[in-house]
Amino acid sequence: MAGSSARPDPWLTVAKLLAAMVAAGVLVAGLLLPYVGGLGLAARHEATKFLDTTCNLTETPPPQKTTMYARDGKTVLATIFSQDRVPVPLASIPKALQDALVATEDRRFYQHHGVDMRGLLRSAVSTSSGDTQGGSTLTMQYVKQMRYYQAGDNLEKQRAAIAQNLNRKIEDAKCAIYIENTEHESKDQILDNYLNIAFFGENSYGIQTAAKTYFNKDAKDLTLPESTLLVGLLRAPSEYDPFVNPDAARQRRNQVLQNLVDVGKLSQSEADKYKATPISLATKKPPDVREGCANAPATIRNAAFFCEYAVNWLKTVGKITESQLDTGGLHIVTTLDADLQNSAQKNLWKSIPATSRMTAVLPVVDPKTGDVLAMATSKHYGVATSTKDRTHTTYPVFTAYSAFGASTYKLFPLLTALSTGVPDNWPLKNEEPYKPSNCLTPSETKNGDANEQYSNNETLSSATAKSSNTFFVGLADQMFGCNLQPIVAMAERLGMKGLTQTSDENAKQTVAQVIVDNQRAQQLVLGDVSTSPLELTGAYAAVANRGRFNAPSPILRITDSNGQELNVNRPASVQAISPMVALQAVQILQGDTKSPGTSATPFQKWYAQNSSEVAGKTGTSVAVIRGKDSDQNASLWFAGMTPDLVATSALINFASPNDPARDLPGVKDPGREAYGEYASGVWLDALMPSLKSRQWSWPDPQGVAGSEVPDLTGHTMSDARAMLKDAGFRFQLLDAADNVQCASKVPYGSVAFYGPSIAVQGAVITVCPSSGVAQQVYTPPPPKKTPKKTPKPTGHSSSTSNPPPSRPGGRNHGRPPGQGG
Structure with missing residues (x-):
């Protein structure tokens, strides 16, 4: 029984x-x-x-690798994929491999029309359960794999695609018949599709990747024994993996060789000869899967940081989905200049060791386009190997809102003043400490720059070069009556999104709203704002580009697997400030790199051999110790500009951005001795080779295209509006919503300042009404009268003249809660 x-x-x-x-x-x-x-x-x-049952399958290309290139379109930056696959045409696949596949998987492939009844009958007879096992033609297997890949990450759809039951067999059969009899796809096309979609184990999808993985050669160069080994893997890639189970792999290969004999494609003697040969792989273990930014080729130094930034940009700004990146076979040409990246990275590593607690960050942008040309940093990309490993990080050091931007933020009140028509020689009493007279928030400001001598009066130009804290807080307090919205609006127009982040103080307000509502002039103009080095670079780049802002972007063009170009979705260029104002700012900021500017010392070696002038601005944030501002420095900054290249050098301890600076070569006590000047030296050393190959000159602000704007000073608002309309310009108040008024002696409510003074027809002219009260200016007291004395006869006479003394500033004369230069 x-x-x-x-x-x-x-x-x-x-x-x-x-x-x-x-x-x-x-x-x-x-x-x-x-x-x-x-x-x-x-x-x-x-x-x-x-x-x-109808076939509801739409054939699509199998998942393919996305390749990112440097801006030359040739140098590979990274490959991104969920399946390592490189499609090849059937003509590049040996005929012996095709024969081995047919002999092993579907011997009646060239006789049937998608479904082989004999195979299904054999499958039914040999299966004792209720499921139908096997019996699938190559066309049906292709259909099944297509369904599986189209399921993406949906596990339920994946399981349904490969389910071994009658319903799925019926659907696969219907689609196989549809492909061969309705779509009339040729047998060669089906073979091509199958070999490019199939999985061969060891992360190898498609025959080309399999050939590279196991034999380090192209599919077209495979020998017969190599071809039969790969065909044998298809049934059970893990079971027959030659790296793991070489004996099983050899037995399976020999079975495929015998299959060729059975169908008359190989003689028994030839098969026996091949069976006797050992399996010879290219390596003893599977090659590493070099997927993603972390595995960027070493041909571009430390490029993974840029790669990660580009990928994130594509997903957020470029509107490319993760699925498109992982499976779409996109060709993405980035903005990265490989030569500039390699040069800047090499020199940056010379300046700041990766072991330092401070991280040097240097994003480089083309101001004319917004192209991000390089992203050099002293850290190596990668996960730290231990708690003591300070050399590696995957933190987004270029885009994170981390350290305070410090005095680099003086750019924004400078531009606001110039846009309103405030001249570069506008004077202000340099009173230290400075106590605001209009701001709601009571705070005292001191100058924090060592080696600077501050005069009793500084001007907009001289105060920028010397990075005078007292002047710029006084500018916001007196010139604009501490109405800070125009300065905030200027920064936001130039892409400074750190101001739009949610405030730590009030979750319902942004950082900018808290600053404006509380009239915190010191916090704004001295850069007590968490700052992205890349965004800061973009803001300065707009100034170098005659006021036209191009949001920093990493992508030049994208094409899909069919060669069709996709929309990159780069933000539109915007004229954020007038060309004249931008060039005025450049002219002033050139003073930073020359005496008595805060970065003059490092730039002496540049100007000793080069006449091209660099414009820029330093920044030094204050270290916080035990919750209180200290007399030490934390992060150090320098934003430098040329007409074709703008970069920011930032030295930041990302683990503790407000801690005193440490581990900076050449400085015994960085917390007390290193300032933005140090960052400017790092900037220059990193970019010196690239800058030496360029020559440039800055245009004269007075030479910009346009017409002279009528002199509006002292006129009423209505008259000024009419005068501008008659001259072909548009009228705009500095800030109508907050009724901003500017310090001036002209009658209250009349035009105190307007700008720019030269503009093209139709341009907006910004007008600021007078407060009727001028700014504070130091006036030397009259000389004291002394009684006349009869001089003693000496045989000669002499006289001397003693001008008012300059007041020393000094970084060690007290620190503001904010920054220095």
């Missing part, structure tokens, strides 16, 4: 034969009805199901 029970049930076998024929589309079940009796009803049911 035990033996008889082991035999298959003949009625069950007949039923499965019937189901197999129905699934194959050969509706001859009626022939079997005399033998199956009551199974006729089931046969009709399955036949009806087959007839009612």
Whole structure:
């Protein structure tokens, strides 16, 4: 009884034969009805199901690798993929491999039309369970794999795609018939599709990647034994993995060789000769999978930081989905200049060691386009190997809102003043400490720059070069009556999104709203704002580009796997400030790199051999110790400009941005001795080779295109509006919403300042009404009268003149809660 029970049930076998024929589309079940009796009803049911089933599969290319290139379009930056696949045409696949595939997986491939009834019958007879196993043609296998890949990360759809049941067999069969008989895809095309979609183990998808993985050669160069080994992997890639199970792999290879003999494609003697040969792989272990930014090729130094930035930009700004990146086979040409990246990175590593607690960050932007040309940093990209490893990081050091931008923010009140028509020689009493007279927030400001001598009066130009804290707080307090919205608006127009982040003090307000509402002039103009080095570079780049702001962007062009160009979605260029104002700012900022500017010392070596002038601005933030501002320095900054290249050098302890600076070569006590000047030296050393190959000159602000704007000073607002309209310009108040007024002696409410003074027809002219009260200016007291004395005869006479003394500033004369230069 035990033996008889082991035999298959003949009625069950007949039923499965019937189901197999129905699934194959050969509706001859009626022939079997005399033998199956009551199974006729089931046969009709399955036949009806087959007839009612339609192929809902749309063929799409299999998942392909996305490749990112440097701006030359040739140098590979990184490859991104979910499946390591490089499609190749069938002509590049050896005929012996194609024969081995057909002999092993579907011997009647060239006879059937998508579904092989004989194979399905064999499958039904050999299967003792209720499922239909095997019997699938290459076309049906291709359909199944296509469904699986199209399921993406949806596990439920993946399981349904490869389910071994009659419903799935029917669907696969219908689609196979559709592909071969309706779409009329050739057998060669189906073979091509199959070999490029199939999985060969060890992260190898498609025959080309498999050839590289196991033999380090192109598919077209595979030998017969190599081809048969790869074909053998298809049934069970893990079981026959030659790296893991070489004996099983060899046995499977030899079976495929024998299959070729069975179909007459290989003689037995040749097969025996090949069977005797050992498996010879290119390496002893599988090659590393070099996917993603972390595995960027070493041909571009430390490029993974830029790569990660570019990928994030593509997903957020460029509107490219993660699925497109992982599977779309995109060709992405980035803005990265490989030569500039390599040069800047090499020199930056010379300046700041990766072991330092401070991280040197140097983003470089083309001001004319916003292209991000380089992203050099002293840290190596990667996960730290231990708690003591300070050399590696994956933190987004270029874009994170981390350290305070310090005195680099003086750019924004400078531009606001110039845009309003305030001249570069506008004077202000340099009173230290400075106590605001208009601001709601009471705070005292001191100058924090060592080696600077501050005069009793500083001007807009001299105060910028010397980075006078007292002057710029006084500018906001007196010139604009501590109405800070125009300065905030200027910064935001130039892409400074750190001001739009949610405030730590009030979750319902942005950083900018808290500053404006509380009139915190000191916080704004001295840069007590968490800052992205890349955004700061973009702001300065707009100044170098005659006021036209191009948001920093990393992508030049994108094409899909078919060569069709996709929209990059780069933000539109915006004229954020007038060309004249931008050039006026450049002219003033050139003073920073020359005596008595705060970066003059490092730039002496530049100007000793070069006449091209660099404009820029330093910044030094204050260290916080035990919750209080200290007399030490934390982050150090320098934003430098040329007409074709703008970069920011930032030295930041990203682990603790407000801690005193440490570990800076050449400085015994960086917390007390290193300032923005140090960052300017790092900037120059990193970019010196690139700058030496360029020559440039800055245009004269008075030479910009346009017409002279009528002199509006002292006129009423209505008269000024009419005068501008008659001259072809547009009228705009500095800030109508907050009724901002500017310090001036001209009558209250009349035009105190306007700008620019030269503009093209139709341009907006910004007008600021007078407060009727001028700014504070130091006036030397009259000399004291002394009684005349009869001079003693000496045989000669002499006279001397003693001008008012200059007041020393000094970084160690007290620190503002904010920054120095």
